[in-house]
Amino acid sequence: MHLLAGGASKEAWAVDADGERLLVRRAAGGVIHAATLSLEHEFEVLEAAAEAGVRVPKPIAYLGELGGREAFAMERVEGETIGRRIARNPPRGLETQLADELAKIHAIPRERLPFLRGGDILERFYDELDSVGDPHPAIEYGLWWLREHRPQPLPEVVSHGDFRIGNVAVSDRGLEYLLDWEFAHVSDPREDLAWPIVRAWRFGADERRLGGVGELRPYLARYAELTGLEVAEEDLGWWEVLGNVKWAIGCLTQCRRHLTGVDRSVEYAVLGRMAAEMEYELLHLVDGR
């Protein structure tokens, strides 16, 4: 048994039991982000996704408290998860495979997961931005633009909440598993659809709009074919700005984990300086619109 990764809110342990290769996810000591699911709920989401036929590691069991902290076990899977490596050499067909999985997630009945939260996303962003303390007028500008240009909402669906390259495991065959369900919530389906097109999640392959791995057209066409929901590229513009605002604020709040001493780490520290990249991108995206 050994620790694969540790952080402020979650640990991941590799455990081999009765010939099965397991991954045990356990809560760590740190403060958990307000929008993060408990491990019990994350496990339920994983079960619901598996029932819906989404490619996820097989959920094994919710373990309750393990040494005072809750944990669950799932299948330990193989596959490439490093965004930069996937974007350098994306497997063929990944665009439509991403749409396949997203359509299955969005079809999960909301009543199957009644604990998932929704609510006004811009209000949540303002709360998070205020928790940072320092002024960020470029992010304020993005939030103001979003307020002024709100699209007509679509009916809310079960949403993965962090659907992007970096949270999928791929092989030469294409998409193998969808990982990291802790941000699941209910939202307008376009929030998930647009999250992987945010420039930061193209991992340097900027010219491939969809996560640095492919084009938007086949992805949106496949999603429409499976869900009946036609979303045009330009309908994602507002959500792409929203995604940049979200990740800019995410960088700042994660950096505060370091600055406040909750979880000292050079990785969290430099995120505070990375927020400017999303600020620049959002200003670029809203220019003249």
Added chain:
Amino acid sequence: MGDRPAAPELVEAVWEFLSTEVLPTLDDHRLKFRTLVAMNALGIARRELESDETDLSQDELRKLAGRIRSGDVPPDAHSILTAHVAAKLRVSNPAYLEKYE
């Protein structure tokens, strides 16, 4: 202020030490990654120490943020903010700006 090396030169020396003596010895990819992140942090610190740019003060930023929040957005806000964020990026990640050229 004091004797050489000056602060940017000290930061550079640590960067070179990590780059030439530590990084090549690392096998663990996680540790490698974190070392690269640490070197990146040193690069930011060095550029900030060497920078003579003048940017908006914290007070000006706070006022502008407050005005935008209340919906009273100055007509030149977009260009002021683009210049401000570009100044931050010249310190944090100058290569990033090239994407927009």
